[in-house]
Amino acid sequence: MSARWRDLVDRLPVGVHLLAVSKGHPAALIRQLAELGQQDFAESRLQEALPKLKALADLKGLRWHFIGRLQANKVRGVVRSFAVIHSVDSQSLAVRISRIAAEEQCCPEVMLQVKLRDDPTKGGFSQEQLKQVMPDLIELAHLKIIGLMTMAPLELSLEQRGELFRECRDLADQFDLPDCSMGMSSDWPVAIKAGATWLRLGSILFGARLSATRSSVDEINTV
Numbered sequence: 001m002s003a004r005w006r007d008l009v010d011r012l013p014v015g016v017h018l019l020a021v022s023k024g025h026p027a028a029l030i031r032q033l034a035e036l037g038q039q040d041f042a043e044s045r046l047q048e049a050l051p052k053l054k055a056l057a058d059l060k061g062l063r064w065h066f067i068g069r070l071q072a073n074k075v076r077g078v079v080r081s082f083a084v085i086h087s088v089d090s091q092s093l094a095v096r097i098s099r100i101a102a103e104e105q106c107c108p109e110v111m112l113q114v115k116l117r118d119d120p121t122k123g124g125f126s127q128e129q130l131k132q133v134m135p136d137l138i139e140l141a142h143l144k145i146i147g148l149m150t151m152a153p154l155e156l157s158l159e160q161r162g163e164l165f166r167e168c169r170d171l172a173d174q175f176d177l178p179d180c181s182m183g184m185s186s187d188w189p190v191a192i193k194a195g196a197t198w199l200r201l202g203s204i205l206f207g208a209r210l211s212a213t214r215s216s217v218d219e220i221n222t223v
């Protein structure tokens with residue numbers, strides 16, 4: 001894992017950050033990576049993340065990013081523990097995060113999740129929706145909108161992913177947003193070429209996730 005991490009970090013252009021997606025992996029592995037210098041980690045489920053955050057509370061410089069679908073009843077927990085939320089996929093969620101962040105006296109950085117291709121398995125703003133609601137979202141006092149996040153549907157080729165990521169970058173530029181969270185283990189090089197600033201890498205870094213099956217079952221049970 002250390003060699004893979006070092007190799008990846010050495011290949012990142014200036015301005016591109018590696019977000020280590022630690023869902024499905026134990027706190028001990030996160031600690032190992034943190035000791036090498038990795039500070040940004042991502043989780044996609046609050047229930048899974050909280051015990052890990054607690055186990056790693058002695059590590060000072062860590063920044064936690066939330067990248068999963070965020071249910072309304074989990075917003076307070078996420079706002080309390082996570083510095084960045086990549087998966088804000090509706091106006092009502094954004095409004096709720098801002099209201100709760102005000103109560104918690106914080107101001108999380110957020111990325112707005114966009115869906116630029118049909119994909120029934122994912123949420124996100126369409127380009128049209130985003131243009132319509134952006135003026136209202138910018139007014140939310142306890143959100144700091146720093147960028148857009150997107151995911152490519154599984155069936156897309158690398159070339160098609162590159163196109164999708166470039167559209168996402170163009171859209172972020174139209175709104176003067178600096179960040180684009182895009183690119184995963186299977187497509188991060190094309191994401192870099194398209195202008196990503198945050199690569200969300202899990203399996204390429206940590207290996208296969210052990211608890212993938214259990215996670216999806218838990219997900220259903222907690223809805």
Ligand SMILES: *Cc1c(COP(=O)(O)O)cnc(C)c1O
Nearest residue numbers: 021044067184185200201202203
């Ligand atoms: C799990 C996950 C990743 C990481 O996926 P890998 O293919 O393991 O790199 C990235 N983004 C999101 C939103 C995820 O849920």
